[in-house]
Amino acid sequence: MRISEASRASGVSARSLRHYEDEGLIVPGRFSNGFRDYCQSTIDRVLVIRSLLESGLPVRLIREVLPGLTDGxxxxxxxxxxxxxxxxxxxxxxxxxxxxxxxxxxxxxxxxxxxxxxxxx
Missing domain, CATH: 1.20.5 (Single alpha-helices involved in coiled-coils or other helix-helix interfaces)
Incomplete structure (x- = not known):
């Protein structure tokens, strides 16, 4: 799904999705035209990130542990x-x-x- 669809599905703004990508928290795929392509597992990861950020945890800490929390x-x-x-x-x-x-x-x-x-x- 494109960034606008991912934003609606996750409840996170497109700007925040780009920020999560810049911080290395998510790595969306790309369409052939260069647009971002978000799959359901990325949306699920965004929901975890959002929850952790809302709890007040710093991005540094989230970045360190996120692979172990979301990769099975x-x-x-x-x-x-x-x-x-x-x-x-x-x-x-x-x-x-x-x-x-x-x-x-x-x-x-x-x-x-x-x-x-x-x-x-």
Whole structure:
């Protein structure tokens, strides 16, 4: 299918599909006229990519583990999944730390606003 059809089928914009290709996340086929040709397995891969990106994972991490997640089971899949889960846990922990800092800043701003409203009366 062409890029417009792939965009509709996957719910991902044509621009995003081109970006995924530029990042090496997908490799669509080509028609004889040079237009991209997306097969169902590429669409399935796009859906996995989209899900991982929506979870906040960086493209670097997705690029590293995507072959093991989408190319079926082989001898190295357990190792890839174990390493991937370790990386995801680390990413999640860093995200939790950032959230804690932001929550502290938000609480400080809330306290400041409460105090400012009291003295404003």
């Amino acid at each position: 089971l082989d001898a190295g899949t357990e190792v890839v999944c174990s390493e991937f889960l370790h990386e995801v846990q680390g990413y999640r922990d860093r995200l939790a730390a950032r959230i804690a800092v932001l929550s502290g800043q938000q609480a400080a701003l809330d306290a400041y606003l409460r105090e400012a409203r009291r003295t404003d009366r």
